Amino acid sequence: MTPLLVALGAAAGAALRYALGQRLDGRWHHGTLAANTVASLVLGACAGWAVDGAALALVGTGFCGGLSTYSSLAVQTRDLGVRRGAAYALTTVVLGLGACAVGYLLAQA
16 A cells, blocks of 8 residues: 555655746756755655654655655756856755755644
């Protein structure tokens, strides 16, 4: 059952990532940035709520795994060049960590 839950969550996350990319990706790759930030927020909330078992497989591993994308981040960082790429990578990491912390704290409230 767990692999099916992961697959279902990943399908939803990947579809949302694609939609965000289509709407927001341009010169600065805001779709990928938004997808990674939202995935971090949701995963932080999962940690704050101590989600486990089937729910974690569906939401944490599946949805957040399908929504977030390291490969696009790496390619887009390279494509932006040294300065803009470094700024983009740093922004992604800072926003991701911040969103995860916010998700965790909101879940604890």
